Amino acid sequence: MLRLTSNNICKNFGGLEVLKDVSFTVEGPELIGLIGPNGAGKTTLTNILDGALKPSSGTVYMNGERIDTRPPYGVARAGLGRTFQVTRAFRRMTVLENLLIPAMAMRATARQRDFEEKAQEVLEFLTISHLRNEYARALSGGQQKLLELGRLLMLDPQMIILDEPFAGVHPRLMDVIYRYITEINAQGKAFIIISHDMDTIFTLSRRLLVLNYGDLIADGDPEVVREDPVVKAAYLGEDEE
Amino acid sequence: MNPTAIYRVAGSIAIVLLLAIPFASSELGGVGPLVLSSYFMHLAITAFFYAILASSWSLLAGYAGQFSFGHMAFMAIGGYTSGLIGKFFRFTTAPSELCTDIPLLGNWWLVILNIRRVGTIDESCLDMARAETLPAGTLIVFPPVWASIAMGLVMGATFGLLVGWLVLRLRSTYLALFTIGFSEILRASISAEIPITEGQSGLELVPLFPGGLLGFTSTSKIPPYYAMLLLFLLAMALMTWLAGSRFGLFIRAIREDEEAAAALGVNIVRYKVLVFVITSTLAAAAGALQGHYIGIITPNTLIILQMSLVIAMAVIGGLENIYAASVGAIVITFALELLRTSINIGPLHVDMTLWRLVFFGLLLMLTLRFQRNGLLFPILERISRGGVAEETVSIREESEEDWEEEVEVDQLEDSPSDSGEESAG
Numbered sequence: 001m002l003r004l005t006s007n008n009i010c011k012n013f014g015g016l017e018v019l020k021d022v023s024f025t026v027e028g029p030e031l032i033g034l035i036g037p038n039g040a041g042k043t044t045l046t047n048i049l050d051g052a053l054k055p056s057s058g059t060v061y062m063n064g065e066r067i068d069t070r071p072p073y074g075v076a077r078a079g080l081g082r083t084f085q086v087t088r089a090f091r092r093m094t095v096l097e098n099l100l101i102p103a104m105a106m107r108a109t110a111r112q113r114d115f116e117e118k119a120q121e122v123l124e125f126l127t128i129s130h131l132r133n134e135y136a137r138a139l140s141g142g143q144q145k146l147l148e149l150g151r152l153l154m155l156d157p158q159m160i161i162l163d164e165p166f167a168g169v170h171p172r173l174m175d176v177i178y179r180y181i182t183e184i185n186a187q188g189k190a191f192i193i194i195s196h197d198m199d200t201i202f203t204l205s206r207r208l209l210v211l212n213y214g215d216l217i218a219d220g221d222p223e224v225v226r227e228d229p230v231v232k233a234a235y236l237g238e239d240e241e
Numbered sequence: 242m243n244p245t246a247i248y249r250v251a252g253s254i255a256i257v258l259l260l261a262i263p264f265a266s267s268e269l270g271g272v273g274p275l276v277l278s279s280y281f282m283h284l285a286i287t288a289f290f291y292a293i294l295a296s297s298w299s300l301l302a303g304y305a306g307q308f309s310f311g312h313m314a315f316m317a318i319g320g321y322t323s324g325l326i327g328k329f330f331r332f333t334t335a336p337s338e339l340c341t342d343i344p345l346l347g348n349w350w351l352v353i354l355n356i357r358r359v360g361t362i363d364e365s366c367l368d369m370a371r372a373e374t375l376p377a378g379t380l381i382v383f384p385p386v387w388a389s390i391a392m393g394l395v396m397g398a399t400f401g402l403l404v405g406w407l408v409l410r411l412r413s414t415y416l417a418l419f420t421i422g423f424s425e426i427l428r429a430s431i432s433a434e435i436p437i438t439e440g441q442s443g444l445e446l447v448p449l450f451p452g453g454l455l456g457f458t459s460t461s462k463i464p465p466y467y468a469m470l471l472l473f474l475l476a477m478a479l480m481t482w483l484a485g486s487r488f489g490l491f492i493r494a495i496r497e498d499e500e501a502a503a504a505l506g507v508n509i510v511r512y513k514v515l516v517f518v519i520t521s522t523l524a525a526a527a528g529a530l531q532g533h534y535i536g537i538i539t540p541n542t543l544i545i546l547q548m549s550l551v552i553a554m555a556v557i558g559g560l561e562n563i564y565a566a567s568v569g570a571i572v573i574t575f576a577l578e579l580l581r582t583s584i585n586i587g588p589l590h591v592d593m594t595l596w597r598l599v600f601f602g603l604l605l606m607l608t609l610r611f612q613r614n615g616l617l618f619p620i621l622e623r624i625s626r627g628g629v630a631e632e633t634v635s636i637r638e639e640s641e642e643d644w645e646e647e648v649e650v651d652q653l654e655d656s657p658s659d660s661g662e663e664s665a666g
Binding site for chain 1: 487490491493494496497498500501502503504505506507508509510561626629632633634636
């Protein structure tokens with residue numbers, strides 16, 4: 001079973017302390033929301049978890065193996081996948097090629113045709129199978145978000161971090177993304193979802209982490225966190241009552 | 242006919258034509274009224290040389306997004322390595338005692354000649370050894386040309402590895418500036434080290450086939466034509482395989498977004514270094530072969546104009562396709578020569594030996610402005626992706642019909658009046 005442990009993560013950029021002793025553990029297929037005001041350190045924490053940034057101090061372990069010293073591709077191969085705040089589809093490659101990349105990268109001797117069937121299933125699940133041979137640049141912003149989610153299904157990680165998956169997405173596509181998260185979570189994959197959409201994040205997540213200027217100020221059941229006076233003061237505001 | 246079949250047929254026809262061209266040359270008497278001059282054969286060899294450079298640069302810059310200006314430097318490394326081996330290395334059956342002697346298998350020795358300093362007129366150590374220390378009957382053998390060329394490839398790969406590793410974290414402008422710097426340092430070093438490289442005078446290389454081949458003399462264009470064509474075809478075969486494999490998929494992903502590729506499990510360090518090594522080796526191979534064909538290599542091959550020429554060939558053909566880049570190189574090599582013919586427009590005499598580069602520059606500017614993917618690439622795209630739009634529309638319509646049917650079925654099943662009527666019935 002998945003176990004990800006973040007131990008006293010600190011990150012400084014020059015004199016700026018972006019993360020201060022952030023510790024938490026993810027066990028099994030949890031569905032976690034990560035919220036906080038702009039500049040709270042959410043994306044920095046994500047970048048440290050996925051290996052894009054090295055922490056100034058602290059460690060990250062996944063299933064007993066230290067991953068904060070690994071490069072991003074090593075973290076991905078260890079079983080952690082992510083999307084980015086701004087969609088990063090490979091625009092001058094086809095939708096199918098976008099999907100094949102993570103699958104091929106995970107298996108050294110694999111050939112493209114070994115994964116085409118799985119890619120087709122993923123595209124059908126995401127309702128964009130008709131775009132299979134189109135260049136990713138031809139897709140709308142929402143469809144590119146779906147494509148990013150599809151790439152994660154091909155990567156097949158144990159844990160998925162989604163950075164603002166609902167931002168700027170049409171309601172119909174939002175339903176697809178919502179279904180994606182709940183169904184894939186039910187299949188045993190853990191999620192950390194960063195979002196500013198409070199209604200969705202409180203409905204969706206079963207555990208909430210709240211960052212505020214680098215401090216992890218709350219970690220627990222969303223309904224309990226909602227009533228936490230520290231969180232209210234720092235982020236949700238009094239009108240949430 | 243599907244796109245793969247079209248490519249295969251077109252490729253096969255092109256290969257047959259390229260193999261047949263020498264039979265129409267003046268050396269072989271031509272075919273019917275068609276007699277291709279020795280000059281034409283020389284142009285064809287040069288065109289293949291540039292086609293290897295442009296297509297390998299296309300793999301590096303167009304596929305992997307690594308805009309290196311050091312490609313001609315790797316070409317020169319191949320040529321100079323092969324030339325220097327021919328200049329300084331000999332195999333003998335006895336140690337010279339006066340040069341650097343390295344024992345090999347059997348009675349053979351590798352003798353590395355000394356470097357004669359500027360202004361001295363002393364004989365080489367081997368000449369002196371021949372008179373003083375070498376026993377009578379000692380065999381002195383030049384290194385085979387193929388072995389010198391192979392060493393050129395090894396040096397090209399080694400420098401490719403080094404530069405590839407050094408530029409790992411550099412992007413766009415910084416990578417371009419670094420590689421221009423590398424190329425200039427190499428050019429200045431070659432120019433300065435006259436005792437080794439002969440400086441601006443150029444390093445002489447033995448002919449590709451010193452003793453001739455199959456009845457052709459060492460100055461014949463036929464064997465070098467086939468040698469360069471063979472290298473071109475091998476390079477294209479290798480790059481085609483690479484571009485269609487996981488390697489091609491990963492380097493294109495790196496071109497699009499390095500961080501996203503890494504987050505999806507792609508080892509970007511490995512593939513960036515690999516693409517540098519492979520393309521540098523191909524450039525070195527072309528340089529070594531061309532050096533032996535021309536018989537001399539000079540530091541002027543490294544000037545930025547030469548690199549610009551290769552870039553322009555790839556850009557005009559189509560940067561993101563190795564075939565488009567290679568055809569661009571072949572067409573432009575011939576076009577630049579054909580444009581040498583001066584023309585008269587009324588009283589105006591246009592000296593095309595000077596103006597051809599202006600026309601060439603204009604073509605490059607127009608291509609970049611109106612057809613950024615090159616002149617040939619859109620045609621290849623149309624062949625390979627002709628049916629994609631129709632396919633997208635038809636699949637979407639099918640799925641929409643299925644969805645509408647599902648909705649209708651759901652509505653029927655969910656309707657209480659319908660179910661009531663059924664149960665009542």
